[in-house]
Amino acid sequence: MNSKVKMIVAIAGAVVVSAAAAGGAVWWFMPKPAAAAGAENKKAEAEKPKEGKPLKYVTLEKVIVMLRRDADGADTHYLSTDLVLSTEASKEKETKENLPLLRSLAVSTLSTYTMADASKMTVKEYAENLNKAFDENYEESHTEKPFVQVMIGKLIIE
Secondary structure: OOHHHHHHHHHHHHHHHHHHHHHHHHHHOOOOOOHHHHHHHHHHHHOHHHOOOOOOEEEEEEEEEOOOOOOOOOOOOOOEEEEEEEHHHHHHHHHHHHHHHHHHHHHHHOOOOOOHHHHHOHHHHHHHHHHHHHHHHHHOOOOOOOOOOEEEEEEEEE
């Protein structure tokens, strides 16, 4: 009898240790809501204007590019978009003065796509690619970007 009790206690102990290890693993690998919310808050803070200033919106209309042809494609395809730039009220004039540069950068970025590439992308991906191109240009020229971000107001692929 004594050996049966020892065996039951040993099995119960192994079950408890295994359950604790499994619970610990689940807790360790589970996403932490506080950390994720903190990362999202930091990203949102970076995109907000400084000192809580209200945003103004400047439009860059009718950016039209001819998409590159596919290797076997004979048809011509176009992409047309209206961009919306969010900026601080104090930098609105500077943003408007930069519109010709921004149009040129948008055209050079968007004209690299083929119809197949363009049709697979989401509006968010277009905005991210344009923001990246604008950030790189302002970083190369060592000047401050006069707007917070670019958004897509309208997108037509034909």
